[in-house]
Amino acid sequence: MSRTGARAGKSPLRPVEAGDKVCFAVDDSSSVRLPADFLLRRGAPRDPQPVTARLAHQFVRINEGLLRNFGITADVGYDGREVELHLQTGSRVGAIPLLSPTSGKPDYGLVVQPRFDxxxxxxxLARMGWRVIPEPLRLPMLPRSDRKVPPWVLSTMVLFRIRAMLERLQRRFTIGEAELTAPRGTVDWGRYARTKVPTGRLLEVPCRFPDLRDDAALLGALHFTLRRQLASLESQRATGTVVLPLIALCQGLLDRVRHVPPRRPTDRDRLLWLRAPLQTDVFRDGLRAMEWTIDERGLAGLAEHTGLPWVMSMDAFSEAWCEYVVTELARHYGGHVRAGRLRETVTPLLWEPPFTGSQRFLMPDLVLERDDETIIIDAKYKSHWEDLSLERWFDLETTVRERHRNDLLQVLAYTTSYATKRVTACLLYPCRKATWDSLRQRGRLVHQAGLHAGVREVRLLLAAVPFDAEVDGVVGEIGRAVLQH
Incomplete structure (x- = not known):
C-alpha cells in the first residue's frame, strides 16, 4: 500500500545523511521510488543521467540476492527527468547493508520499518514476553546502529542463543589424572609402590585416564560473555521492569558456568571453535552471540554507530502480538489458549493413499477453549482492515477482495475440526491507532456474521488489533465481541 512523501506521488524513502555512507528508511509492504543520483560520487559528469542509469543497474544487480532474501524486489526506471530505483518491500522489517557499485563495499544501508504505528x-518484544525476537544476519556491518533499539534487545538474542548452546553443549574427551580407590586407565604402579604402599594408603591408586568433559576454555569464554551481558543489563535497570527478567535469566546462566574461571577468548580460540568438525547451527549461533558481546556491537538502524544487520518477519510478529492479546483475554475471561507457534493446534489431514495430496495439516494461529465453546483466531498482517474501514466492499481492488475471501475461507475451514456446540472463527487484522480510536468511537471495531452447520452455531468475526494501544482496552473490546452469547 503506497504512501505519499515530501515529493508528490512518491513513497518516502528518507535519506538520513548525505555523503558516501547513507542509510535509508522505508515502510514494509510499500512501493518506493528513489532518485538514483546518490550513487554518483564527487565530480559528477556534465550529463549525469547515462552514468547514473549504468550505476543504478549495477546497484540492482550486485544487491539482487540481498534484497530478494529480504523480500524486496528492485528495478530501474526513468520518468523523463531523472533515473530512479523502484523498490517493492515485503512484510519483513530490519536493516540490511547494500553494496556500492563504485567501491564494492557496504556503503549503503536500508532500514525497513513497520507500516503500522x-x-x-x-x-x-518485552510486553509480549519475547515470543519472537529479531534474527541477526550473517552480513557485513551497516554504516549505523539503531538508537531506537535499546541494547537489551540484543542482550535478549545473545542470552537465548547462549542458553540453547549450553543445553546442547558438546563434551569432549580429555586426559585426566586422579587418585582413585580402584584402578582406571593407566596406573602409575611405580609411584603407587613408592608412596602409597609404605604408608598404608592402598586405596589411593594414581591413575591417568580419558574423561568426557565439557570444554573448559569454551565455558570460560561463555562465563566472560555472560558477565559482560549482566553488567550491561544492570546499567539499564532504569529502563523499567522489562530488564529484570533478562537479569534473572543471565544470572541463571552464570550459575551454570561459575565453576570455570571467566576468560576472554582470543581470535585463535574463536577460529578453532568455528572450524571444529560436526558443529551444529545452535553452536555456531552461540559463538556469534559471544562475538557480538566481545566486539560491543548493536543492531543496525539510524543512529551514529555501525551495527549488525537484522531481520524480523512482521507476519510472525503480528501472530505473536495477537497471541499475547488472546492470552490476556483468557486471563481476564477464562479459558485455555493453544498456539500454532508451538504447533499445539495441528490437525492432520489423512489422504488415501497417504502419498497423495498437498496440504498435510490444518494449523490455525490460536485456539481459545472455554467450556462448550471454541474460538479459532487467525492473525493476518495485511491492510484489509484499513481498506474496509475507509472504502466500501465493491470499491476495493479486485486483488484485495480476493485475498480477503481467501482469509475467510481459510478460517472457516478451521472450524470443521472442532465439535463444540458453539464455534467462533475470528480474523484479526492490524490497524493504526487513529483508525482504532475512530472505529471505537463509532462502535465499528468488530464486524460479525453467523451461520449454522447442522446443530452447531458458527460465528465469524473480523476485528482490528493495533500495535500502539493500551492492551487492556483492546482486550476489553475484543472480549465483549468474541465472548458474547
Missing amino acids: WPGIGPM
Whole structure:
C-alpha cells in the first residue's frame, strides 16, 4: 500500500545523511521510488543521467540476492527527468547493508520499518514476553546502529542463543589424572609402590585416564560473555521492569558456568571453535552471540554507530502480538489458549493413499477453549482492515477482495475440526491507532456474521488489533465481541 512523501506521488524513502555512507528508511509492504543520483560520487559528469542509469543497474544487480532474501524486489526506471530505483518491500522489517557499485563495499544501508504505528521493537518484544525476537544476519556491518533499539534487545538474542548452546553443549574427551580407590586407565604402579604402599594408603591408586568433559576454555569464554551481558543489563535497570527478567535469566546462566574461571577468548580460540568438525547451527549461533558481546556491537538502524544487520518477519510478529492479546483475554475471561507457534493446534489431514495430496495439516494461529465453546483466531498482517474501514466492499481492488475471501475461507475451514456446540472463527487484522480510536468511537471495531452447520452455531468475526494501544482496552473490546452469547 503506497504512501505519499515530501515529493508528490512518491513513497518516502528518507535519506538520513548525505555523503558516501547513507542509510535509508522505508515502510514494509510499500512501493518506493528513489532518485538514483546518490550513487554518483564527487565530480559528477556534465550529463549525469547515462552514468547514473549504468550505476543504478549495477546497484540492482550486485544487491539482487540481498534484497530478494529480504523480500524486496528492485528495478530501474526513468520518468523523463531523472533515473530512479523502484523498490517493492515485503512484510519483513530490519536493516540490511547494500553494496556500492563504485567501491564494492557496504556503503549503503536500508532500514525497513513497520507500516503500522508501534512504540518500538524493544517495548513490543518485552510486553509480549519475547515470543519472537529479531534474527541477526550473517552480513557485513551497516554504516549505523539503531538508537531506537535499546541494547537489551540484543542482550535478549545473545542470552537465548547462549542458553540453547549450553543445553546442547558438546563434551569432549580429555586426559585426566586422579587418585582413585580402584584402578582406571593407566596406573602409575611405580609411584603407587613408592608412596602409597609404605604408608598404608592402598586405596589411593594414581591413575591417568580419558574423561568426557565439557570444554573448559569454551565455558570460560561463555562465563566472560555472560558477565559482560549482566553488567550491561544492570546499567539499564532504569529502563523499567522489562530488564529484570533478562537479569534473572543471565544470572541463571552464570550459575551454570561459575565453576570455570571467566576468560576472554582470543581470535585463535574463536577460529578453532568455528572450524571444529560436526558443529551444529545452535553452536555456531552461540559463538556469534559471544562475538557480538566481545566486539560491543548493536543492531543496525539510524543512529551514529555501525551495527549488525537484522531481520524480523512482521507476519510472525503480528501472530505473536495477537497471541499475547488472546492470552490476556483468557486471563481476564477464562479459558485455555493453544498456539500454532508451538504447533499445539495441528490437525492432520489423512489422504488415501497417504502419498497423495498437498496440504498435510490444518494449523490455525490460536485456539481459545472455554467450556462448550471454541474460538479459532487467525492473525493476518495485511491492510484489509484499513481498506474496509475507509472504502466500501465493491470499491476495493479486485486483488484485495480476493485475498480477503481467501482469509475467510481459510478460517472457516478451521472450524470443521472442532465439535463444540458453539464455534467462533475470528480474523484479526492490524490497524493504526487513529483508525482504532475512530472505529471505537463509532462502535465499528468488530464486524460479525453467523451461520449454522447442522446443530452447531458458527460465528465469524473480523476485528482490528493495533500495535500502539493500551492492551487492556483492546482486550476489553475484543472480549465483549468474541465472548458474547
